[in-house]
Amino acid sequence: MVIEQIQDALKRNGLNGWLFFDHHRRDPLAYRILQLPPTLEPSRRWYYFIPSDGEPVKLVHRIESSTLDSLPGKKESYSSWSEQQDKLWGLLRGRGRIAMQYSPRCAIPYVSMIDAGTAELVRSAGVEILSSADLVQEFEARWSDEQLQMHLEAGKLVDQVRREAFDLIRHHNRSGRYVTEYEVQQFILSRFSQLGLTTDHGPNVSVNGNASNPHYEPARELCSPIQQDDLVLIDLWAKLIQPDSVYYDITWTGFCGGSIPSHIQNIFEIVRDARNAAVRFAIEKAAGIEPFAGYEVDDVARHYIEEQGFGEYFFHRTGHSIGTEVHGTGANMDNLESHDERRVIARTCFSIEPGIYLPGFGIRSEVNVYVGDGFGRVTGEVQEKLVHI
Numbered sequence: 001m002v003i004e005q006i007q008d009a010l011k012r013n014g015l016n017g018w019l020f021f022d023h024h025r026r027d028p029l030a031y032r033i034l035q036l037p038p039t040l041e042p043s044r045r046w047y048y049f050i051p052s053d054g055e056p057v058k059l060v061h062r063i064e065s066s067t068l069d070s071l072p073g074k075k076e077s078y079s080s081w082s083e084q085q086d087k088l089w090g091l092l093r094g095r096g097r098i099a100m101q102y103s104p105r106c107a108i109p110y111v112s113m114i115d116a117g118t119a120e121l122v123r124s125a126g127v128e129i130l131s132s133a134d135l136v137q138e139f140e141a142r143w144s145d146e147q148l149q150m151h152l153e154a155g156k157l158v159d160q161v162r163r164e165a166f167d168l169i170r171h172h173n174r175s176g177r178y179v180t181e182y183e184v185q186q187f188i189l190s191r192f193s194q195l196g197l198t199t200d201h202g203p204n205v206s207v208n209g210n211a212s213n214p215h216y217e218p219a220r221e222l223c224s225p226i227q228q229d230d231l232v233l234i235d236l237w238a239k240l241i242q243p244d245s246v247y248y249d250i251t252w253t254g255f256c257g258g259s260i261p262s263h264i265q266n267i268f269e270i271v272r273d274a275r276n277a278a279v280r281f282a283i284e285k286a287a288g289i290e291p292f293a294g295y296e297v298d299d300v301a302r303h304y305i306e307e308q309g310f311g312e313y314f315f316h317r318t319g320h321s322i323g324t325e326v327h328g329t330g331a332n333m334d335n336l337e338s339h340d341e342r343r344v345i346a347r348t349c350f351s352i353e354p355g356i357y358l359p360g361f362g363i364r365s366e367v368n369v370y371v372g373d374g375f376g377r378v379t380g381e382v383q384e385k386l387v388h389i
Helices: 003-012 028-033 081-092 116-123 133-141 145-175 181-194 208-212 262-287 294-307
Strands: 017-022 046-051 057-061 074-078 097-100 128-131 204-207 231-240 248-255 348-352 355-357 362-364 367-371 376-378
Touching: 003 017, 003 046, 003 133, 017 028, 017 116, 028 133, 046 081, 057 081, 074 081, 081 116, 097 116, 116 128, 145 181, 145 231, 145 248, 145 367, 181 204, 181 231, 204 208, 208 231, 208 362, 231 362, 248 362, 248 367, 262 294, 262 348, 262 355, 262 362, 262 367, 262 376, 294 348
Parallel strands: 017 097, 057 074, 097 128
Antiparallel strands: 017 046, 046 057, 204 231, 231 248, 348 367, 355 362, 367 376
16 A cells, blocks of 8 residues: 555645545546455445545445455444444544545546535535545556556557558558458457457547547448548557556558648648647656646647637547556646646656547547656657558
8 A cells, every 4th residue: 555655645735634435336546546456346335534644544334344454544334324424524523625536517527536415425524625636646647667668568569550550451442442441440459459459449440521520430330441532540549468557549640542632631730730749848848847737738739720720620638648548547638628737747648639620531640648757758659641551
């Protein structure tokens, strides 16, 4: 356990404690941060309070009294709702400002885990609830050296599969037998399996108008052939099949045919340049050890696209945190879907992936940026030109 580190972080953030709460595994963050057994399946409410000073306290139901036995601290038990309430009030009385998996107005839904009723119950003890978002980032989103190495290894393999996928399309186009989006998707998944990679879903292989849907995924019964004069977008993400491995997540685009139409080339260059501007901003801030927030990175990319007259066609955030889940729990590069004011901290990774989605086609360009101690870097290959298929 990292109780001492958590207590140090609580003091730095001016907090008197961190209250973890769960019922039926509703808060996966709690299980990961507290390193609770993955087989644990509680059917009754439990609480674990880590004060900024002193011994942690567990509050568990008597019929599941061993639920938190893997954690240090004093144990309290309850049976009735009134006893639960009284003992919760007892452990929180006088604690002042405490953190919970809560986000004001659900601004950061990734950490907004407690329900409104639980928040009411906790506040009735006379404490103020503040968001644990920064604490979650510190104890959940930061990578170990081993995780960074697994990310880099996965990146080399995913980049290899991405090249092979475009080669597959090229081979079929030259032979006159057009491959479908779905067939390319299944090829990618097969290669992932062969290379020791895994993914939670996807990938996205889309042509023309389908590429204007950022979350499009082809299906066997609903997909398009990839033909001459088609724009192709491939968004693929995977991680090594190893414990605690983290994702690598990229998007590349290509064009099938002779010369690339000027309107497609123009949109690609705008998206690429917006991506590069946001990457430069993040890396320069990281190298200068200057604090910067996720929303600021989003602003850089978004303002560039707006200046080119395509702001209304860029309708998602610029990037997301990356971790053991492809959408991680660190700061997102977002000032659109939310105003993410969290500071980007060392040893975290995020995507930068601006896009422009027009009625006939869409283009997105995605890289991963890792921020270390006093530096930032793109962790894989970077697309500077449309893939000419």
